[in-house]
Amino acid sequence: MKSIWLAVRDLSIALSIFALSATTRAQTLMPTPAPSPSASPEEETIIPTFETQKLARTYILDVPAPRGQITDRNGAPLAQNRLSYNLVVNFPTPPDFSDAQALSFTREKIGKASDLIGRKLRISDEAILRHYRNRGIMPLEIAQNLSQQEYEKIKDQLPAGMTLRPVYVRIYPNGKLAGQIIGYTGKTGRNPDGIVDNHETVWPETEGREGLEQTFNGMLTGKHGEYKLTFDKDGRKTSEKLITPPEPGYNVVTTLDLHLQQLAEKALEAKAKRGAMVIIDPNDGDILALASWPTYDPNLFVPSISAEQFKALQDDPDIPLLPRAYRSSYPPGSTFKIAVGIAALESHAVYAEDQYECVPAIQIGNVTFHNWKKSNRGALNFVQALTESCDTWFYQVGIKTGSAPIIDWALKLGFGAKCGIPLRGEAEGRIPTDQYMKATHGRKLLNGDIANMSIGQGDIQVTPLQMAQAMGVVANGGTLYQTRLVQQVQTFDGQIATAYQVRAKRTLDFSSETLDQLRTGMIDVVNGGGGTAHQASLDNVEIAGKTGTAQWGPKHKERTAAWFSGFLPSDQPRYAFAAVYEGDVGSKVHGGSAAAPMIADVFKDIYQGEKVVSHQQRLAREEPEVRRAEPVEEEDESD
Numbered sequence: 001m002k003s004i005w006l007a008v009r010d011l012s013i014a015l016s017i018f019a020l021s022a023t024t025r026a027q028t029l030m031p032t033p034a035p036s037p038s039a040s041p042e043e044e045t046i047i048p049t050f051e052t053q054k055l056a057r058t059y060i061l062d063v064p065a066p067r068g069q070i071t072d073r074n075g076a077p078l079a080q081n082r083l084s085y086n087l088v089v090n091f092p093t094p095p096d097f098s099d100a101q102a103l104s105f106t107r108e109k110i111g112k113a114s115d116l117i118g119r120k121l122r123i124s125d126e127a128i129l130r131h132y133r134n135r136g137i138m139p140l141e142i143a144q145n146l147s148q149q150e151y152e153k154i155k156d157q158l159p160a161g162m163t164l165r166p167v168y169v170r171i172y173p174n175g176k177l178a179g180q181i182i183g184y185t186g187k188t189g190r191n192p193d194g195i196v197d198n199h200e201t202v203w204p205e206t207e208g209r210e211g212l213e214q215t216f217n218g219m220l221t222g223k224h225g226e227y228k229l230t231f232d233k234d235g236r237k238t239s240e241k242l243i244t245p246p247e248p249g250y251n252v253v254t255t256l257d258l259h260l261q262q263l264a265e266k267a268l269e270a271k272a273k274r275g276a277m278v279i280i281d282p283n284d285g286d287i288l289a290l291a292s293w294p295t296y297d298p299n300l301f302v303p304s305i306s307a308e309q310f311k312a313l314q315d316d317p318d319i320p321l322l323p324r325a326y327r328s329s330y331p332p333g334s335t336f337k338i339a340v341g342i343a344a345l346e347s348h349a350v351y352a353e354d355q356y357e358c359v360p361a362i363q364i365g366n367v368t369f370h371n372w373k374k375s376n377r378g379a380l381n382f383v384q385a386l387t388e389s390c391d392t393w394f395y396q397v398g399i400k401t402g403s404a405p406i407i408d409w410a411l412k413l414g415f416g417a418k419c420g421i422p423l424r425g426e427a428e429g430r431i432p433t434d435q436y437m438k439a440t441h442g443r444k445l446l447n448g449d450i451a452n453m454s455i456g457q458g459d460i461q462v463t464p465l466q467m468a469q470a471m472g473v474v475a476n477g478g479t480l481y482q483t484r485l486v487q488q489v490q491t492f493d494g495q496i497a498t499a500y501q502v503r504a505k506r507t508l509d510f511s512s513e514t515l516d517q518l519r520t521g522m523i524d525v526v527n528g529g530g531g532t533a534h535q536a537s538l539d540n541v542e543i544a545g546k547t548g549t550a551q552w553g554p555k556h557k558e559r560t561a562a563w564f565s566g567f568l569p570s571d572q573p574r575y576a577f578a579a580v581y582e583g584d585v586g587s588k589v590h591g592g593s594a595a596a597p598m599i600a601d602v603f604k605d606i607y608q609g610e611k612v613v614s615h616q617q618r619l620a621r622e623e624p625e626v627r628r629a630e631p632v633e634e635e636d637e638s639d
Contacts, residue, residue: 062201062202062226069252085146087141093236093237106128130193177265183212225245268291276292285503292322344401358380358392436459464580470565480505486500535600545599549591553585564579
């Protein structure tokens with residue numbers, strides 16, 4: 001990329017200026033010997049002899065390369081570099097000051113610099129002397145990462161013996177946006193203060209510590225340049241030069257869509273104290289948005305984060321360092337009824353026209369299982385039961401279907417296994433099996449467990465990413481794609497170093513009849529009279545979805561996860577999604593009223609101004625349908 005070439009050019013020029021200015025200033029303080037007739041001062045290489053080995057020498061130092069960029073799918077930068085400046089003191093060579101002289105010289109420079117930039121610079125006498133005794137031939141850094149204002153104040157009036165040293169620092173131009181996905185970098189060590197060693201780095205390198213910065217650290221890092229310092233037999237610096245420019249790291253091109261990521265995080269910030277949203281392309285598995293709230297700004301870690309700031313992030317009760325979208329799992333509630341419906345219909349335990357009573361409660365063993373509605377809803381078929389999210393209907397159908405088909409189809413949809421994105425710590429989720437139940441509860445799955453599973457409660461755990469992946473399978477008609485977060489890695493001149501191809505992991509051969517039942521029910525959830533997600537309905541695009549509300553955590557600290565998942569447009573899906581809202585302890589939140597409006601906010605913006613003829617509108621034109629449903633109040637949902 002052109003900006004990387006410009007970055008290397010800027011660094012090379014800056015380092016050359018640094019070398020020239022440092023040499024010039026040293027020469028104004030100390031006599032300069034006449035150059036050898038056989039070599040110019042800039043190119044001289046000193047080979048120490050027995051008599052001169054303590055002073056004459058040449059050092060080759062490593063110059064860290066600028067890290068490669070991280071971009072969204074369209075090339076918009078998510079992580080890049082900027083040229084920064086550190087303020088350094090250059091000691092005269094040879095370094096033959098006494099301790100008192102070294103301190104006096106340094107304190108004078110620090111005092112002048114403090115006055116110029118308008119802030120107190122603190123460095124201990126011990127640190128000054130340790131540096132001078134061990135490496136007085138090298139600059140002493142007294143201020144890092146000068147602000148633009150500080151740089152402007154000092155750049156044209158530097159006192160003799162001081163220099164601005166150019167360094168690269170990471171910058172995240174969008175602040176918090178996708179911060180948990182991009183991650184951050186940290187220094188590999190502190191500024192050296194021991195004896196100067198060949199091929200030590202001119203300044204400490206950085207390495208990825210979280211997110212994509214960590215996963216692709218080896219590709220982002222680049223190759224060192226080389227910087228040569230030469231000293232004559234009297235210990236005077238005779239030349240310094242950048243002999244090999246650093247080679248920038250490779251660029252990581254993600255599948256993220258910056259605009260969609262912005263909309264997802266904006267919706268979470270506006271409507272959720274804690275939560276997550278994932279949007280994928282169901283036609284290839286690309287992750288377009290992977291948002292969690294709250295999040296953090298990775299710029300806090302540039303050039304390094306203070307212990308107080310990091311502790312504040314760690315101690316925050318809302319855990320901003322936790323990427324909930326893929327590292328947290330929750331009981332899915334009634335969103336899991338999609339998997340149960342597929343299992344029931346595909347195993348022929350029930351058929352589309354079969355009806356079961358939607359009663360307020362049923363007895364299973366010694367336990368009474370309730371519906372979220374208090375009234376008797378009568379006999380319902382699958383589409384009606386999914387639309388109204390009738391729990392007692394699914395208790396009966398789940399038990400009739402049995403645990404094996406439900407578990408089998410849940411696993412086929414991608415639940416209970418990592419999606420395989422290149423980020424550390426992805427949660428696996430959980431689909432409880434007989435083996436799990438024996439190990440955890442000392443028994444096999446019972447009918448009560450199957451009833452709980454049938455409404456996405458009990459021991460089931462699902463990540464928002466897994467839920468969006470499963471919705472993508474339903475949206476595209478049965479193909480489970482490998483979710484993709486990174487499209488490719490490019491060299492700094494735009495060549496492809498590594499490409500991650502679109503890959504179908506498996507095809508789920510469910511029938512067109514089952515698919516039609518699912519889509520009809522999910523469309524009615526949002527747009528039908530008895531649906532639970534009216535707050536997700538949009539005027540110009542038809543959304544198909546399913547709400548869910550589930551309790552999790554210990555009884556005395558029980559919280560609610562409110563879900564909304566699905567896809568759109570309903571007839572030709574371009575997006576599959578999952579949104580989850582984490583409720584506070586004791587609060588009552590529901591999928592229809594907490595999660596569905598967040599999805600509406602995102603896609604209202606995406607489809608603003610578009611004219612879309614919906615599946616429902618076409619149905620109304622072709623064959624008016626009498627629906628057996630009555631409006632529901634979303635705030636009453638507690639499935």
